[in-house]
Amino acid sequence: MYENFYNLLLPPFANTPNSRFFFETEQHREALAKLEYVVRNRRGFALVTGEVGSGKTTLTRTLLRRLGSEVRACLINNTRVSSTELVKMISSEFQLDLPEKPDKATYLTAMRRFVEHQYAIGRNVVIIIDEGQCLSIDELEELRLLTNLENETDKLVQLLILGQPELRAMLKHERLKPLIQRIAMYTHLGPMSFDDMTKYIAYRLVRASNERPNVDFSREALQMIYQRSSGIPRVVNLVCDNALLVGYSRNTRLIDSSVVRRAVDQMMPNFNNEGFGPADLGEDATLGNAPDEMIQPTQEYEDGRRL
Ligand SMILES: Nc1ncnc2c1ncn2[C@@H]1O[C@H](COP(=O)(O)OP(=O)(O)OP(=O)(O)O)[C@@H](O)[C@H]1O
Numbered sequence: 001m002y003e004n005f006y007n008l009l010l011p012p013f014a015n016t017p018n019s020r021f022f023f024e025t026e027q028h029r030e031a032l033a034k035l036e037y038v039v040r041n042r043r044g045f046a047l048v049t050g051e052v053g054s055g056k057t058t059l060t061r062t063l064l065r066r067l068g069s070e071v072r073a074c075l076i077n078n079t080r081v082s083s084t085e086l087v088k089m090i091s092s093e094f095q096l097d098l099p100e101k102p103d104k105a106t107y108l109t110a111m112r113r114f115v116e117h118q119y120a121i122g123r124n125v126v127i128i129i130d131e132g133q134c135l136s137i138d139e140l141e142e143l144r145l146l147t148n149l150e151n152e153t154d155k156l157v158q159l160l161i162l163g164q165p166e167l168r169a170m171l172k173h174e175r176l177k178p179l180i181q182r183i184a185m186y187t188h189l190g191p192m193s194f195d196d197m198t199k200y201i202a203y204r205l206v207r208a209s210n211e212r213p214n215v216d217f218s219r220e221a222l223q224m225i226y227q228r229s230s231g232i233p234r235v236v237n238l239v240c241d242n243a244l245l246v247g248y249s250r251n252t253r254l255i256d257s258s259v260v261r262r263a264v265d266q267m268m269p270n271f272n273n274e275g276f277g278p279a280d281l282g283e284d285a286t287l288g289n290a291p292d293e294m295i296q297p298t299q300e301y302e303d304g305r306r307l
């Protein structure tokens with residue numbers, strides 16, 4: 001809607017896990033590198049936890065894009081299923097040849113045959129489970145059996161589980177000790193730092209534009225966005241999208257604190273933090289009605305990396 005006004009081709013802050021917009025903060029880069037390492041080096045099992053909206057699903061899409069055709073990958077997003085259904089989903093993703101009602105042994109035999117064949121033709125098999133916090137203990141145990149598929153030198157199935165922080169508590173269950181012991185890599189995605197968020201915003205604007213986006217964010221506006229979002233990308237997107245809409249309706253390409261304040265007022269209430277009273281803004285509250293300090297767009301946009 002406002003894209004032309006800001007010289008953009010696409011909505012820059014759409015809340016979809018589009019790998020085209022993947023921005024590598026240090027923690028996202030590290031998590032991606034670790035997952036890729038576990039897959040490429042057949043290390044078996046990796047676990048990623050992360051706050052709600054911190055970028056887990058986006059990470060899985062980016063990883064899938066990076067893994068080439070020598071990797072047979074299966075991505076499971078819907079984990080609110082029984083362990084039998086989970087097995088069925090994996091089997092159908094890999095097009096395993098199974099009887100109508102396979103028992104666990106039949107399934108594991110078919111899986112073994114499949115992964116051994118893939119190994120023989122030089123392909124690696126990876127199962128990526130998103131929304132891991134919704135898995136039951138039974139399902140987690142079922143998945144563990146897959147990590148047992150190995151030959152003398154290599155793990156034949158790589159298993160990556162991503163989920164919200166409560167997944168950590170679930171994994172403490174006594175029955176899951178053998179799974180925990182198999183974790184080759186663990187990482188946690190927290191909120192972005194203020195610096196990362198600033199670069200993230202600039203990056204998404206650049207990625208969504210043809211040449212250069214025609215919009216500036218003031219430092220105070222960025223501070224407000226950080227305060228409202230706590231550095232969580234999904235919320236940053238929401239605030240920025242609303243702010244661009246407010247800017248457009250006011251016919252201004254300067255996103256300053258008054259624009260962000262209006263944008264935030266139109267959003268869902270922040271149940272953790274009542275809004276932007278003077279106390280919330282700390283030192284900035286003393287700015288009163290002084291005009292916002294504008295950040296240098298060139299500098300910010302150059303910081304935003306192009307793919
Ligand atoms: N590193 C990133 N680069 C670009 N965009 C990102 C990044 N991380 C998150 N996002 C954006 O934030 C939104 C939320 O991210 P995502 O859906 O990946 O979070 P999540 O951790 O899977 O959340 P949930 O816990 O609800 O499943 C995405 O739609 C995406 O637009």
Ligand SMILES: [Mg+2]
Binds near residue numbers: 057131
């Ligand atoms: Mg997700």
